[in-house]
Amino acid sequence: MSSMFGKARTCNVVNVCAVPDRGLQECNIAILGITGSGKSALTVKFLTKRFISEYDPNLEDTYTSEEIVDQQSVVVKVMDTADQDGPVNCERYLTWAHVFMVVYSIDNRSSFEGCQQYLDVVTLHTKGLQLEVPIILLGNKLDMERYRQVSKADGASLASRHGAVFHEVSACQDFDAVQRVFHEAVRAARREAERSPPVRPLYISEERPVVSLASAPALASGCKELPSVATAKLVTVKSSRAQSKRRAPTLTLLKGFKIF
Numbered sequence: 001m002s003s004m005f006g007k008a009r010t011c012n013v014v015n016v017c018a019v020p021d022r023g024l025q026e027c028n029i030a031i032l033g034i035t036g037s038g039k040s041a042l043t044v045k046f047l048t049k050r051f052i053s054e055y056d057p058n059l060e061d062t063y064t065s066e067e068i069v070d071q072q073s074v075v076v077k078v079m080d081t082a083d084q085d086g087p088v089n090c091e092r093y094l095t096w097a098h099v100f101m102v103v104y105s106i107d108n109r110s111s112f113e114g115c116q117q118y119l120d121v122v123t124l125h126t127k128g129l130q131l132e133v134p135i136i137l138l139g140n141k142l143d144m145e146r147y148r149q150v151s152k153a154d155g156a157s158l159a160s161r162h163g164a165v166f167h168e169v170s171a172c173q174d175f176d177a178v179q180r181v182f183h184e185a186v187r188a189a190r191r192e193a194e195r196s197p198p199v200r201p202l203y204i205s206e207e208r209p210v211v212s213l214a215s216a217p218a219l220a221s222g223c224k225e226l227p228s229v230a231t232a233k234l235v236t237v238k239s240s241r242a243q244s245k246r247r248a249p250t251l252t253l254l255k256g257f258k259i260f
């Protein structure tokens with residue numbers, strides 16, 4: 001890379017690559033959290049209004065849905081991650097997401113404690129980018145109130161320590177509440193897009209020092225190959241598991257799931 005961006009004779013403007021598109025047309029939401037917290041259930045609820053009770057925990061997919069939020073259309077892409085070993089190989093979503101949704105279940109204290117590592121990784125990453133990437137901390141399984149192990153106050157406090165917005169929902173109950181959270185994610189991404197300056201080009205000239213990608217982590221990370229997402233009428237499934245260590249079988253969304 002460095003030789004590619006060495007001294008040049010002419011003054012060029014080089015759009016080396018874009019950080020994830022911060023325009024308003026698309027919103028990439030990465031759903032994070034330990035296994036069993038309800039990431040897939042929330043994703044499917046949002047996309048189909050339905051609740052799944054069985055799933056393949058190895059599957060990691062990105063889904064696309066065209067939404068209208070505040071009278072403006074937006075293509076929402078949801079990456080339902082499957083980090084079975086925690087946030088170890090997380091570049092794929094760190095460089096892709098406009099919003100992070102970190103999920104735990106209110107009836108499982110260890111899922112709440114597991115959130116901490118995701119929040120730490122995401123916060124560290126966004127600091128490196130010098131960008132505000134909105135974070136939503138989501139306590140799921142609100143219908144399990146009587147088995148609650150994580151108080152609302154604990155959730156709110158963890159969220160505020162990471163500058164995150166906090167909500168509690170149930171993937172198996174109210175669709176409207178789940179949809180509201182996803183739409184709020186879109187609004188947060190839009191606000192950030194309005195606040196953020198456009199992608200800066202790199203100037204290569206004799207007079208100006210060339211910015212090295214190694215010293216520009218935001219750009220360097222933005223250059224990584226982003227998970228591609230195919231488009232279809234309502235919901236499109238495109239596996240992003242290529243960058244994952246797991247080998248999951250190729251299945252389409254909902255295939256083999258019990259749907260209620």
Ligand SMILES: Nc1nc2c(ncn2[C@@H]2O[C@H](COP(=O)(O)OP(=O)(O)OP(=O)(O)O)[C@@H](O)[C@H]2O)c(=O)[nH]1
Pocket residue numbers: 033034035036037038039040041042052053054055056057058059081082083140141142143144169170171172173
């Ligand atoms: N009662 C209740 N169960 C839920 C809710 N959301 C998910 N579940 C159940 O919790 C289990 C785990 O849900 P998933 O959506 O697969 O969890 P996940 O975080 O995607 O898990 P991995 O795919 O392993 O990462 C499943 O049995 C779901 O049916 C909820 O809101 N309420």
